[in-house]
Amino acid sequence: xxxxxxxxxxxxxxxxxxxxxxxxxxxxxxxxxxPGAGVDIATRIVTAELAKSFGQQFVIDNRAGAAGNIGxxxxxxxxxxxxxxxxxTAAMAISQTIFSRISYDINRxxxxxxxxxxxxxxxxxxxxxxxxxxxxxxxxxxxxxxxLTYATPGTGSSPHLAFELFKxxxxxxxxxxxxxxxxxxxxxxxGGSVSMTCGNTLTVMPNVRNGRLRGIAITTARRxxxxxxxxxxxxxxxxGFESGTWYGIMAPANTPRDIxxxxxxxxxxxxxxxxxxxxxxxxxxxxxxxxxxxMRKFIRHEIAKWGKVAKASGAKFE
Numbered sequence: 238x239x240x241x242x243x244x245x246x247x248x249x250x251x252x253x254x255x256x257x258x259x260x261x262x263x264x265x266x267x268x269x270x271x272p273g274a275g276v277d278i279a280t281r282i283v284t285a286e287l288a289k290s291f292g293q294q295f296v297i298d299n300r301a302g303a304a305g306n307i308g309x310x311x312x313x314x315x316x317x318x319x320x321x322x323x324x325x326t327a328a329m330a331i332s333q334t335i336f337s338r339i340s341y342d343i344n345r346x347x348x349x350x351x352x353x354x355x356x357x358x359x360x361x362x363x364x365x366x367x368x369x370x371x372x373x374x375x376x377x378x379x380x381x382x383x384x385l386t387y388a389t390p391g392t393g394s395s396p397h398l399a400f401e402l403f404k405x406x407x408x409x410x411x412x413x414x415x416x417x418x419x420x421x422x423x424x425x426x427x428g429g430s431v432s433m434t435c436g437n438t439l440t441v442m443p444n445v446r447n448g449r450l451r452g453i454a455i456t457t458a459r460r461x462x463x464x465x466x467x468x469x470x471x472x473x474x475x476x477g478f479e480s481g482t483w484y485g486i487m488a489p490a491n492t493p494r495d496i497x498x499x500x501x502x503x504x505x506x507x508x509x510x511x512x513x514x515x516x517x518x519x520x521x522x523x524x525x526x527x528x529x530x531x532m533r534k535f536i537r538h539e540i541a542k543w544g545k546v547a548k549a550s551g552a553k554f555e
Contacts, residue, residue, distance in 0.1 A: 257495075259319055259495075259496050259499060260291055260293045260319065260320065261293070262293065262320065263293055263294040263295070263296050263320075264287075264291075264293060264294070264295045264296065264319070264320050264321075264322060265296050265298050265320060265321045265322070266280060266284055266295050266296065266297055266298065266322045266323070266324055266486075267298050267300055267308045267311055267312045267315075267321065267322070267323050267324065268280050268297055268298065268299050268300070268308065268324045269300055269301065269305035269306070269307065269308025269309055269312075269323070269324070269326070269328070270299070270301050270305055270308075270326070270390060270417075270418045270419065271299055271301045271417060271418035271420055271421070272299055272420070273418075273419075273420040273440070274301075274390065274418045274419045274420055274439075274440060275356055275419060275436075275437035275438075275439035275440050275482065275484070275520075275521075275522070276324050276326045276482075276484050277297070277299065277324075278439050278440075278520050278522075279324075279353050279354045279356075279439065279484045279517060279520070279522055280297065280324040280353065280484065280486075281297060282513060282516050282517060282520075283353050283354075283486075283504060283507055283508070283513070284297065286503075286507035286510065286513055287500075287503055287504065287507065290503045290506070290507070291503065295322075301417045301418050302391075302417055303391065304328055304331075304332060304390070304391035304392055304393035304394045304397075304415075305326060305328040305329065305332070305390075305391065305394065306332055306336070306339065306340070306341075306393075308323070309323060309325075309329055309332075309341055310340045310341055312347075312487070312489060313340070313341040313346040313347065313489060313490075314489075315489050316489070317348075317488065317489040317490060317491040317492040317493075318492065318493075318496075319488060319492050319493065319496035319497075319500070321488075321489065322350065322486055322487065322488055322500075323347070323486070323487045323488070324353075324484060324485075324486060325347075325484070325485045325486065325487045325536075326395070326482055326483065326484055326485075327395040327481075327482040327483050327539060327543075328390075328391075328393065328394045328395050328482075329343055329536075330343065330536055330539035330540045330542075330543050331393055331394070331395055331398050331543045331547070332393050333540050333544075334540060334543050334544035334547045335393050335398070335543075335547045336393060343536055343540070344533070344536075344537070345490065346489065346490050347487040347488065347489065347490055348487065348488045348489065348490055348491070348492045348497055348529065349485070349487055349529045349530075349532035349533045349536065350485070350486040350487055350488055350497055350500045350501055350504065350529060350532070351485060351486050351500065351501045351504035351505060351526070351527065351529070351532065352483065352484075352485040352525035352526060352527050352531075352532055352535070353483075353484040353485050353486065353504065353508070353524070353525060354483070354484050354508075354517050354522040354523060354524050354525055355481055355482065355483040355484070355522065355523050355525055356437040356438045356439055356481055356482055356483075356484075356521055356522040356523070357437070357438055357455055357456045357457045357461060357463070357480070357481040357521075358395075358396060358399055358435050358436060358437060358438070358441075358455070358456040358480050358481055358482070359435070359436065359437075359438055359441045359442060359445065359452055359453075359454070359455050359456070359464065359467065360374070360403075360433065360434075360435045360452075360453040360454050360455075360456075360470075361426070361433065361434055361435075361436070361441050361444070361445055361450040361451060361452050361453060362374065362426070362432060362433040362450065362451050362453060363426055363427070363429050363431075363432060363433065363450070363451070364448065364449070364450065364451050365429060366432055366433065366451070368453070369451065369453075370453065370473060371453055371454045371468075371470065371473035371474060371475065372473065372474055374433070374453055375407045375409055378407070378409035378410065378411050379408070379409055382409070382410040383410045383411075383412060384412075385411045385412070385432040385433070386411065386412045386413075386414050386431045386432045386433070387400055387411050387412070387413060387414065387431065387432065387433050387434055387435065388414045388415075388416055388422035388423070388425055388426050388431040388433070388434045389413065389414070389415055389416065389419075389422055389434065389435075389436070390415075390416055390417070390418045390419040390422055390436070391415050391416065391417060391418070392413075392415045394415075395480070395481075395482045395543075396419070396434070396435050396436050396437070396482075397413065397415065398543060398546055398547065399435055399456065399480035400413070400435045401413075402478070402480070402546055402549070403435065403470075403475075403478060405549065406475060406477075406478060407475065411432070411433075414431050419434075419436045419437065419440040419441075420440060422434055422436065423436060423440055423441060423444060423450070426450060427444060427449045427450060433453075434450075435456075437481070437482050437521070437522075438455075438461075438463050438464065438520075438521025438522065439520040439521045439522055441521075442463070442464055442521045445464075452464065452466070452467050453467075453473070454467060454468050454469060454470050454472075454473045455467040455468070455469055455470075456469070456470060456478065456479055456480040456481055457469055457479065457481070458471070458479050460472075462518075463518065463521045463522075463523075464521070483525065483539075484522075485525075485532055486500065486504060488500070497529055498529075501528065501529055504526075505526045505527075508524040508525070508526050509526075
């Protein structure tokens, strides 16, 4: 009995020492979408500050594919020591509701660390498309059922489900073209091989501002300071349609609480920095914050919300 107690105390002391010295080597941060995606941009902005705070590198590891599920699965099975983190997105919550087969469970396999930012979506079309308003896009789609196309960062991604809801509410038939990330999706809309996209502001708005895409509407409840020139979907005639994505940091389940707490405090401090907030705002994102438990509650709410959308739109995939 005494030896067992001694062993337990020894393990606890070892974990405490590890947490106190954390991190003493580079930390890998898995981003489950390609470089240049909204989550990639936001994560790089925040981890640059974490590197300064901890005096260690936070190395981005882009693992794209399967609507982000490849990277999530890799993170779920990483050692719970704080040296592998995941940059989480709304796609994780959606995947829990629309994929009948999935290798992870957000609540079981991950420890929430901290929220980073949120970003609304922008409906944008190729400049040659003869539509400058939401009503004109809908009219064109109804005149050409199944002939227009829309690009997303993958089947089951948050832009995919948001666009499916838009199609259902508008009563239109627009063909889905999935990609392995928002950047290649936007690239093909710019090139004219796809008609339109509905993606996060970090990836879409720079291309709207340089004229390579035409912005139609934004998914916020009110006009956004990020893109004040764009009407909301409600203003454009589709009341009640709001959507967007969020980004956060998670760790594999059973990561020591002290390490999670240290990371949370560092992320929250970084999101209070004027320079970092300005960088996120310039990319079309709003900083977020909160405790690990608040993040856990938020994700549970997201799973329930997107589950209702998936059911209403009929989106379900193997």
